Amino acid sequence: MTKAYAAQSETSELAPHPIERRELRSDDVAIDITYCGVCHTDIHYAENDWGGTIYPVVPGHEIIGKVTAVGDNVKGFKVGDSVGVGCMVDSCRECSSCEQGLEQYCLNGMVPTYNGEDLHDKSVTYGGYSEKIVVSDRFVVRVPEKLDPAKAAPLLCAGITTYSPLRHFGVKEGHKVGVIGMGGLGHMGVKFAKAMGAEVTIFTRSESKVAEAKRQGADNVIISTDDEQMEAAAETFDFLLDTVPVQHDLNPYINCLKVDGTHILVGLLEPVDPALQAGALVMKRRVLAGSLIGGIPETQEMLDFCAEHNIHCDVEMLDIQNINEAFVRMKKGDVKYRFVIDMDTLKQS
Template sequence: MALSIRGYAAQSATTPLAPHRFERRDPRPDDVVIDILYCGVCHSDLHQARNDWHGSVYPVVPGHEIIGRVSAVGGEVSGFKVGDMVGVGCIVDSCRHCASCDAGLEQYCEEGPTWTYNGTDRHDGRPTFGGYSERIVVSDKFVVRVSEKLDPRAAAPLLCAGITTWSPLRHWNIGKGSKVAVVGLGGLGHMGLKFAKALGADVTLFTRTPGKEAEARRLGADHVVLSTDPAQMEAAARQFDFILDTVPSPHDLNPYLATLRLDGVLCLVGLLEPVEPPVQAAAVILGRRSIAGSAIGGIAETQEMLDFCAEHGIVSDIEVIDIQDINDAYERMLKSDVKYRFVIDIASLKQAA
């Protein structure tokens, strides 16, 4: 029998999120049923709820930074048991047979991954609904283990903000001796600082906002450069092996390219729109520099990240909210009024029944 679930949903691009009941599928033999405890609030949730990317299918139940406990497992599941603390990130399935999936990079599935919400289940064609809800049913191949050492509330954003910054740092082999800069100090940027520092890099924050030095250093930065100050930017020329650019809106990449060493990489993880103003190709050619991009991470590297976080005591800086406050949280997020990630206490759903 399908599971009747309480959650919060957007019914249109212009209506606030509100209580919504929907059905989860009957568990399949390879499924894990998870009672959700906490769900992080990602900027993508707001974009999807308001159809900013022009692909939302309503109702939308957002949420892809999910922490919960296993309440049931299918007959073919051997890696999880009832009571385990687990997580679910941005994807809940993929084709499982293309070159990307075979390499453990399901986020680049050539047939397209199945998104945790605002997606379509590959097997039954039903819409997927996310973590702003009391329970979720997910194939065991897309569930990750979460150590009891970690605060489950602060671990929730690791499933998106964490893996989005971890994956490129690992791909470009950031470690001791690397000189890394992070552009932007938000939900992604603060995790980039923490990870780069824990991996052994010398870490710089680029920011447009004066007065962030103490905060940046608390999060792992060794240096802070005010990117609106030409003198500071000139002093940073040809310094960095790798720049992690977390800014989600169009901005000038050229000043940052000038701070890369020979063979340096500027990696975009936040920007999904056209680059404006245009990139000066000479800055790329004359320094053999690269502009690259990276999207979330595969399941194996998400597990690797969570294990690293447990070993090094790394979690996100969060503000816990009740689900009834989600619309206010969205408005605050638009004003960058959060340090650095909202997390919903799903127990508050009981008050919304």
């Protein structure tokens, strides 16, 4: 398996193309990257788990940096601004989804931050494990001063992926929200749901994680492998935010939803196995829903919400030279809760 991301981080004698960023178009923002979060998706692309990786690949879609230049028509950003770039760098901008600010659901397909194809020159897009990036202003968000930029990086993926569905499906004060999974996404889900006024329960498989769940701010913890605890929780939740990215039995969780409750999937666990018991939806008018990251206006809203509520991601800082070790640790679930690369270490290499 070619690991171009590693090759790039270990030598400064690279072919110029992946590092050189394009000349500024009129709507472009040039960014010096200061921090980049490490998402599990980065591993899947680096190792071509899903097929379709175009090597050399430069992963990274949780990008924080400073504006170094802007194109002629850019009004919203100026040199020196602290900005972020998430999972997308372009979309058609004309379809019904784009018109609603839901670029992630662009009917013509959004352009991912890396391993995508630029809509103008058909070049491959390269992500945030890099010194610089050039992105159209529509896909750049402002990072509020109150946020620690390193701890803000993972908000651009892990943050918006959990914030967006909680907002869209209507989590409000007094709701009971369960968060399934305690990883990078799950721990952000807890923070957001708490800040929205909900009573939050973490579902975890292991008794050993109860203390950590409470430290994360959960009001309650349910051991999902304990049938008695799961039965006792029947029909008590308004929302479940399911961040588990692998196949698991949805039925015991759906049983925990009240009438009109909503189980939100943000991981790709297809197909659903064991089989979904549809009667549990019908008998209580429950909803099973999915959600993918979030749109650009909502990403800005989320960052502002984080500044207002003093929310950040729990991170472990990483030198780019240790990225391979970080990948190994992430595969074991050994990170609390997101690695963030200090991009100065790339410049020093």
